[in-house]
Amino acid sequence: MTHSRPHIHELLEQGGLAPRRDLGQNFVADPNTVRRIASLAEVGTGDHVVEIGAGLGSLTLALADTGADVLAVEVDSGIVPVLRSVVADRANVTVVEVDAMKADWDEILSGSDSWTLVANLPYNVGTPLVCDLLDEVPSITSMLVMVQKEVAERFAASPGSKQYGAVSVKTSFWATARLAATVPASVFVPKPNVESALVRIDRRTPPEVDTETLFGLVKQAFGQRRKMLRRSLNGVVTPGQFDAAEVSPEARPETLDVDAWVRLARAVSA
Known part of the structure; x- marks a missing residue:
């Protein structure tokens, strides 16, 4: 009842x-x-x-x-x-x-x-x-x-x-x-x-990555979601790290799936 x-x-x-x-x-x-x-x-x-x-x-x-x-x-x-x-x-x-x-x-x-x-x-x-x-x-x-x-x-x-x-x-x-x-x-x-x-x-079983780095990048990028990543993450992610992660620095944060964010965090942590 x-x-x-x-x-x-x-x-x-x-x-x-x-x-x-x-x-x-x-x-x-x-x-x-x-x-x-x-x-x-x-x-x-x-x-x-x-x-x-x-x-x-x-x-x-x-x-x-x-x-x-x-x-x-x-x-x-x-x-x-x-x-x-x-x-x-x-x-x-x-x-x-x-x-x-x-x-x-x-x-x-x-x-x-x-x-x-x-x-x-x-x-x-x-x-x-x-x-x-x-x-x-x-x-x-x-x-x-x-x-x-x-x-x-x-x-x-x-x-x-x-x-x-x-x-x-x-x-x-x-x-x-x-x-x-x-x-x-x-x-x-x-x-x-x-x-x-x-x-x-x-x-689910999450990917192996430093979560502090991952969520720090995500928070900073979405805090300026209208900007391209090369601007919102300037001084945090280098051009070489964007290349290593296979993520375009001209992309905006809402276009990246979780796998792309994980690759970017791994590149920054490497």
Whole structure:
């Protein structure tokens, strides 16, 4: 049983709560939507799922219904007691009160070496959180996250598209990504002013390269994305290094796929 819109309002009222704008809280109030997300996550008995921003437990209940073991992470101390009461009869759900942006993920996820992240992420932390988890938490092997649609498009963007940027390169380095579904604003309480989308991100074995050099180049180049690389990376990449990497210094950053960025980083590091 998942939450309906009246039940969301009832839980908030009983707890003397209201959605917090500072935490980007928009609660899913449509049972069909959370069941669809749980289905798209392709998890079940024996799987370990971490949900960040569990809120009032709408998605948590749908994930628990799959039979997976669910670790529900929530930062809002006012919401946590309500969440605990909602999942009190679910033996396969554990609630952890912690700020996901400051969490010790090695400790929190010590129960398994393979986790699936399934989450309705607050718009204000979606991008940095996913990027940090890709960089630092290899035990999260797959993600299905709901974020602002334009953010989801950046994660899954291909070279040459207007959405393609530094976030796209980082995602492509660590994983494969694709848009899984769009989600209308009407299913949320409160209703946001933007459309949401689900993006599926699955880890892959990354190429061998110095990641500090790689992402430093990417950040600097996309910081001046309208300039040719020979200008945006002037003083950082030499003409000989462009030649060695088989990358045109006249190219603009959005035209390079992740393999080209890796070649350029290797040439700089050599």
